[in-house]
Amino acid sequence: MCVVFDLKKTIALRDWGSWIRKKGWRFVIGVGKDKEKREEFPASQVEMILIGGSSSISSSALQLAVEKRIPVFFTYPSGYPYAALFPMVSTGSARTRMEQYLSRLDDRGLKLAVAFAEGKLLNQYYLLRTFIRYRMKRNKDLAKYLNERADEIKKALRELRKIQAESLDFGLRSKLMNIEGRGAEAYWEAISQLVPSKFGPFRREKRGAKDVVNSLLNFGYGFLLARVTTSLFYVGLDPYAGYLHVDRAGRESLSLDLMEEFRQQAVDRVVLRLISTKQIGPDAVDEEGQIKNQPLSILLDALEERMHNYVYFSGRKMKLNTAIKMQARRIVQHILRTKSYSPFYLRY
Amino acid sequence: MCVVFDLKKTIALRDWGSWIRKKGWRFVIGVGKDKEKREEFPASQVEMILIGGSSSISSSALQLAVEKRIPVFFTYPSGYPYAALFPMVSTGSARTRMEQYLSRLDDRGLKLAVAFAEGKLLNQYYLLRTFIRYRMKRNKDLAKYLNERADEIKKALRELRKIQAESLDFGLRSKLMNIEGRGAEAYWEAISQLVPSKFGPFRREKRGAKDVVNSLLNFGYGFLLARVTTSLFYVGLDPYAGYLHVDRAGRESLSLDLMEEFRQQAVDRVVLRLISTKQIGPDAVDEEGQIKNQPLSILLDALEERMHNYVYFSGRKMKLNTAIKMQARRIVQHILRTKSYSPFYLRY
Numbered sequence: 001m002c003v004v005f006d007l008k009k010t011i012a013l014r015d016w017g018s019w020i021r022k023k024g025w026r027f028v029i030g031v032g033k034d035k036e037k038r039e040e041f042p043a044s045q046v047e048m049i050l051i052g053g054s055s056s057i058s059s060s061a062l063q064l065a066v067e068k069r070i071p072v073f074f075t076y077p078s079g080y081p082y083a084a085l086f087p088m089v090s091t092g093s094a095r096t097r098m099e100q101y102l103s104r105l106d107d108r109g110l111k112l113a114v115a116f117a118e119g120k121l122l123n124q125y126y127l128l129r130t131f132i133r134y135r136m137k138r139n140k141d142l143a144k145y146l147n148e149r150a151d152e153i154k155k156a157l158r159e160l161r162k163i164q165a166e167s168l169d170f171g172l173r174s175k176l177m178n179i180e181g182r183g184a185e186a187y188w189e190a191i192s193q194l195v196p197s198k199f200g201p202f203r204r205e206k207r208g209a210k211d212v213v214n215s216l217l218n219f220g221y222g223f224l225l226a227r228v229t230t231s232l233f234y235v236g237l238d239p240y241a242g243y244l245h246v247d248r249a250g251r252e253s254l255s256l257d258l259m260e261e262f263r264q265q266a267v268d269r270v271v272l273r274l275i276s277t278k279q280i281g282p283d284a285v286d287e288e289g290q291i292k293n294q295p296l297s298i299l300l301d302a303l304e305e306r307m308h309n310y311v312y313f314s315g316r317k318m319k320l321n322t323a324i325k326m327q328a329r330r331i332v333q334h335i336l337r338t339k340s341y342s343p344f345y346l347r348y
Numbered sequence: 349m350c351v352v353f354d355l356k357k358t359i360a361l362r363d364w365g366s367w368i369r370k371k372g373w374r375f376v377i378g379v380g381k382d383k384e385k386r387e388e389f390p391a392s393q394v395e396m397i398l399i400g401g402s403s404s405i406s407s408s409a410l411q412l413a414v415e416k417r418i419p420v421f422f423t424y425p426s427g428y429p430y431a432a433l434f435p436m437v438s439t440g441s442a443r444t445r446m447e448q449y450l451s452r453l454d455d456r457g458l459k460l461a462v463a464f465a466e467g468k469l470l471n472q473y474y475l476l477r478t479f480i481r482y483r484m485k486r487n488k489d490l491a492k493y494l495n496e497r498a499d500e501i502k503k504a505l506r507e508l509r510k511i512q513a514e515s516l517d518f519g520l521r522s523k524l525m526n527i528e529g530r531g532a533e534a535y536w537e538a539i540s541q542l543v544p545s546k547f548g549p550f551r552r553e554k555r556g557a558k559d560v561v562n563s564l565l566n567f568g569y570g571f572l573l574a575r576v577t578t579s580l581f582y583v584g585l586d587p588y589a590g591y592l593h594v595d596r597a598g599r600e601s602l603s604l605d606l607m608e609e610f611r612q613q614a615v616d617r618v619v620l621r622l623i624s625t626k627q628i629g630p631d632a633v634d635e636e637g638q639i640k641n642q643p644l645s646i647l648l649d650a651l652e653e654r655m656h657n658y659v660y661f662s663g664r665k666m667k668l669n670t671a672i673k674m675q676a677r678r679i680v681q682h683i684l685r686t687k688s689y690s691p692f693y694l695r696y
Binding site: 013019021051052053054055056057058059060062063066074081082083084085086087088094097098101102104229238240241246252 | 361430433434589594
């Protein structure tokens with residue numbers, strides 16, 4: 001069986017026999033020789049290309065992507081990108097990257113690490129508040145439970161804000177990780193109560209999970225990681241040199257840092273909505289934990305749609321996707337000391 | 349017409365309908381449905397994959413390449429790589445890259461910039477001396493002319509060694525570029541006399557050249573650039589932050605820096621031998637300046653073979669290819685102040 005997904009702005013290829021080629025300034029995608037499944041997209045309308053499963057890509061399509069600055073990511077079936085195609089010409093200046101490294105040692109890095117953690121806790125808190133508001137009347141016990149969890153997150157947030165330090169050393173980083181960990185625990189305990197019971201008991205698991213909800217979340221984070229990494233790359237930052245996640249050697253730690261602010265709004269919300277509204281059911285993964293083609297198509301559509309939703313941030317209305325790009329630019333401004341960094345979060 | 353080149357260690361795809369797929373731990377390359385042209389290579393025997401022209405690659409072959417750390421470059425028909433596939437997990441430490449940026453401002457960067465220029469001049473000089481030795485008896489006038497050009501390079505080298513400075517500022521960099529430029533002028537004047545007359549008058553031209561000799565050289569430099577960039581990437585250096593070429597924004601300037609030491613031995617020598625021994629003739633390019641399939645196959649084979657030739661450097665015998673990797677590691681050592689850097693050159 002072959003499936004090719006076509007989304008508004010992201011082309012995602014998957015499974016046996018799907019391919020992407022170039023025709024003039026357009027991408028043509030198809031599945032084997034099946035002419036009915038063939039579709040064309042002008043390069044100007046494509047924002048990202050995700051290649052997973054067993055598909056194939058022509059070198060001229062890759063060349064078109066590079067010319068048009070369309071990022072191409074190669075992903076595992078779980079959705080986690082394992083490689084990216086980068087143009088041989090870099091963007092941004094070496095000055096930016098130099099300051100990025102230096103800032104890891106002083107107050108700039110400290111501020112960024114705290115901001116990423118703060119953004120994560122704020123989004124976790126406000127997302128839970130949103131859910132509480134909807135459930136207040138229907139299920140008071142649940143609302144009370146969620147409220148307690150939200151309070152724990154708020155407590156972690158208060159502790160975070162009390163931190164006094166000069167720079168980001170090892171002790172401080174483990175303190176931050178500890179606060180973040182407590183927030184995450186409360187958050188996922190709350191989320192587990194929001195997962196419809198027909199999905200079975202839910203416990204958050206990272207890579208390797210085989211249940212529906214974790215598989216959907218992990219795929220969503222892979223999708224988000226590709227977007228965040230692209231944004232960092234195009235403002236000239238090194239995605240591998242982070243602040244909060246600096247200790248995870250060999251990982252794209254700055255991407256992981258910036259992702260913290262966006263996970264809840266870009267992924268968690270979307271996944272919870274899809275399973276609550278029954279758009280994706282408990283039979284969405286196979287025995288290997290791989291999301292089946294039809295639910296994956298629904299998930300990708302919803303993730304993409306969410307990226308193009310308008311949000312109110314920093315005093316103006318913008319697409320969620322634009323907010324990611326803006327935060328990448330703001331990291332640069334912060335590092336160059338032209339404007340200090342504030343985390344992205346949505347209050348409603 | 350379709351051609352797929354298979355070399356000892358590099359797989360190079362080119363032209364319509366050629367493809368690369370995965371089969372177990374092997375790469376399978378082929379052209380359309382032609383079963384006779386199909387070949388398999390165990391991943392362990394492949395060192396680099398170059399994809400040019402209009403070929404296609406399967407996502408599982410790319411995944412195998414990433415897992416086995418085999419670099420994949422996408423090249424223009426001229427051989428110049430326009431994009432590379434990089435794994436999402438980085439190599440080397442952020443510390444290395446931080447010191448790389450810092451070293452651009454102090455004596456470490458100065459020393460490296462001078463070393464790259466010195467390596468280039470030394471190789472130009474000694475390569476000309478080799479040619480002179482062969483021509484001494486046959487053509488005394490030519491030998492005399494070559495000798496004079498070699499002396500000019502030596503003069504530039506002496507001037508380079510007289511440079512006294514604390515760090516690499518703008519004035520110094522243009523002084524270095526000026527010395528290098530004078531060396532290059534003498535070198536290419538000499539080379540132009542060594543190009544067989546049936547190729548017409550030769551004048552060195554960079555990208556865009558349409559004559560045989562320049563096209564062969566440019567293709568060779570693209571091939572070398574891919575190798576050098578890979579070596580830098582895998583020791584954890586940022587290929588975009590150079591010393592000598594620092595002013596060319598957006599270019600892989602550290603790759604260009606390190607290439608200076610290897611152009612003559614890895615490319616120029618090979619191209620001159622191929623045209624002198626009539627392995628490649630004056631009809632090797634089409635009207636667009638694109639190298640035809642058969643001569644390109646000969647060129648790639650010869651470039652690859654040269655990479656695996658043994659050279660005597662730094663007190664021991666090693667493959668030319670190993671010398672490139674070693675120089676990348678030595679840049680790191682120099683930057684971290686564990687061992688100071690000396691340029692690669694061959695005396696014979």
